[in-house]
Every structure is written in C-alpha cells, then in structure tokens.
Ligand SMILES: [Zn+2]
C-alpha cells in the first residue's frame with residue numbers, strides 16, 4: 001500500500017499465511033486469466049488486493065484492480081484461448097460469479113504451515129578459531145551497556161528451529177512471554193516453531209539485561225551466523241545460526257549463568273530470588289521488545 005500523501009510504502013507487516021494465500025491466488029489467476037470473463041477476473045483481482053492488505057489499510061483499491069485488469073487484458077488479448085484446465089474449473093463459464101469467487105478463494109487457501117527451506121542469503125565470514133571467538137566474546141562482555149541495552153532490564157532468551165530446517169537455530173530475546181513471541185513468529189513467518197530453549201515456555205529463565213545476554217550469545221556464535229530469506233514473510237532474518245540446537249542451548253545457558261552474577265550492576269540486584277517470586281513477576285513484564293528480535 002502506497003500512501004497518497006507521502007508516496008511511501010506502508011511498512012506494516014502482513015501475516016505469512018496471507019502472503020502465501022496471495023501467491024497461490026495470483027498463480028490461479030495467471031493460470032485461468034485467458035479463460036475468464038471480465039467479471040470473474042475482476043472479483044479474483046479484488047480478492048487479491050484485499051488479501052495483501054495490512055489491518056490498517058483494509059479498503060479495496062478499485063483503481064489498482066482496474067489497472068491490473070487492463071494490464072492482464074493487454075497481455076491475454078493477443079493470446080490464443082487456452083484449453084480450459086482440468087478440475088472443477090474446467091468449465092468456469094458455467095459457474096456464477098459468486099460461486100467462482102468462493103471456489104478460487106478456497107482453492108488457493110494454504111493448508112498447514114509453510115515448510116519451504118529457508119534460503120541462505122549470506123553466511124558469516126567471521127573467523128572461527130578459538131582465539132578469535134574468545135576475543136569477540138571478551139570485548140562484548142567488557143563493553144559498557146548501550147542505551148538500548150540498559151532500557152530492557154529483564155527478559156528471556158529463547159531459541160527455536162522450524163520444521164524442515166533443523167540445521168538452523170534462531171536465538172533471540174523477549175521482554176514479554178516466550179510463548180507470545182513464538183505465536184508472533186508463527187504468524188509472521190507462517191512456519192511452525194519448534195522450541196529449543198526453553199523446551200516449555202513456562203520454564204523460561206528471567207535474565208537481567210537480556211539484550212546484552214542475547215548479544216553475548218550472538219558474539220560467541222557469530223562465525224555461524226546466517227542471513228536467511230523467509231518466503232512467507234518476504235523478510236530476511238538476521239538472527240539465525242547454523243548450529244545444532246544443543247549448541248545453541250548450551251551457549252544460552254552459559255550466558256544466563258554469567259549474567260545472573262549481575263556483572264553490569266543492576267540497580268536492584270535481586271537475582272537470588274526463588275522461583276515463586278519469579279513466577280509472580282513474569283506476567284507484569286511489558287514492552288521493550290520492538291518485535292525485531
Ligand atoms: Zn498498510
């Protein structure tokens with residue numbers, strides 16, 4: 001969606017499931033376009049326009065649909081009429097526009113989560129020898145906390161993999177509940193999250209300055225970092241590592257232990273608290289997660 005006032009594209013994200021539905025619907029339209037009358041082509045394109053919209057821009061753009069229609073007609077006019085495809089749409093002209101609309105919509109609806117491979121766009125070229133790793137980690141450990149790192153005083157580290165891609169692990173943090181973050185990722189990327197750490201979101205361990213804790217984990221695994229292109233959400237994700245989940249869990253647990261010793265001088269250093277106290281506090285932690293981690 002391009003805003004008329006600024007000419008800038010809307011930055012709101014669209015659920016991965018909707019993006020996949022758009023792709024499948026666009027494929028169907030391309031396949032059938034030659035055989036469709038203008039009324040059926042128009043309702044298909046209207047569906048496509050509406051599906052690709054964020055929750056803030058839900059109004060059909062009739063001008064955009066009209067432009068698509070004329071562009072498609074410009075192409076198909078010169079093509080010979082195709083042999084109608086097999087299947088329920090083999091005689092699309094016999095369906096009413098309403099029936100056709102429901103049919104093409106439900107047929108293009110994706111079922112289940114996306115299982116396509118994550119495409120590696122870039123692999124880290126950081127040195128992987130022990131001395132380099134040690135140096136990277138030590139300098140991050142000694143660095144004073146940045147303003148952003150200070151802003152988030154408590155949170156949880158988490159790691160997960162996605163089905164069909166067990167060789168890559170995502171390591172992130174959240175200042176909210178891990179289960180909520182899982183749901184957000186699942187919705188955005190339309191991929192089923194397989195938790196690696198914690199195995200059960202209820203077992204998440206509260207850490208101080210989780211942003212720094214995350215940065216320390218990333219520093220230790222920097223040489224394994226990969227940037228992945230994720231089909232459904234169209235984004236490239238930066239916080240993925242080509243390691244086994246056992247390694248990721250080990251790294252997270254080690255830094256969780258060290259951070260618990262309060263090296264960055266928490267204003268209220270009460271990390272010796274018992275599990276009851278932690279459980280009581282967990283639900284009231286709000287904000288701080290910008291959705292990028
Ligand atoms: Zn929008």
Ligand SMILES: [Zn+2]
Pocket residue numbers: 188189230231232233234235237
């Ligand atoms: Zn994604």
